[in-house]
Amino acid sequence: MTAPDLPLRTERLTLRAHQPADLDRLLEVYGNPDVCRYLLFEPWTPGEAETQLGKRVLRTDYGGEAEALGLVLDLDGAYIGDVVIFPFESQPRTAELGWVLHPSYTGHGYAEEAARALIRVAFEHYDLHRVIANLDGRNDASARLCERLGLRREAHHLQDFWSKGEWTDTLIYAALASEWPA
Numbered sequence: 001m002t003a004p005d006l007p008l009r010t011e012r013l014t015l016r017a018h019q020p021a022d023l024d025r026l027l028e029v030y031g032n033p034d035v036c037r038y039l040l041f042e043p044w045t046p047g048e049a050e051t052q053l054g055k056r057v058l059r060t061d062y063g064g065e066a067e068a069l070g071l072v073l074d075l076d077g078a079y080i081g082d083v084v085i086f087p088f089e090s091q092p093r094t095a096e097l098g099w100v101l102h103p104s105y106t107g108h109g110y111a112e113e114a115a116r117a118l119i120r121v122a123f124e125h126y127d128l129h130r131v132i133a134n135l136d137g138r139n140d141a142s143a144r145l146c147e148r149l150g151l152r153r154e155a156h157h158l159q160d161f162w163s164k165g166e167w168t169d170t171l172i173y174a175a176l177a178s179e180w181p182a
Helices: 020-030 046-058 110-125 140-149
Strands: 014-016 069-075 078-087 094-101 130-136 152-163 166-176
Touching (some): 014 110, 020 046, 020 078, 020 094, 078 110, 140 166
Antiparallel strands (some): 069 078, 152 166
16 A cells, blocks of 8 residues: 655645655754653654654655655644654554654644644545554643544553653543544
């Protein structure tokens, strides 16, 4: 299965593939301890950012070799974050959705706008059955975003994941294709 025609456009954003020119901005975002607080990894070093960008430049063909679709949120030519969908390993026709936004751009609805577009791609282009979001239970902002997107909270697992030296809760949100507005 091939990627949708890129770039995707929303009201305010262009969702496009990662490019080598995104490196400095990617490091600015993923090198930030506040951004990485609820992610599964520590802030990136410049070398890690370069390695990860190399992987992301290739991750545009969900269902193909890379099996992910990771897109940059481009606001007027500037990288402000990214969104990704990737297969949920244990379930066919199910993908996990994720997003990361530069702190300067939070609170303006950009993550919601981009995630909504990516969910539409998941259901309409890839014909997926289910989309999930798997969150650190402390990430209130992402939980609120899931609710604004119309994802249903399906689970709250207590202290089920060891992350960065402590037990953390996990929140699971999901939507079925049959629940998603056409």
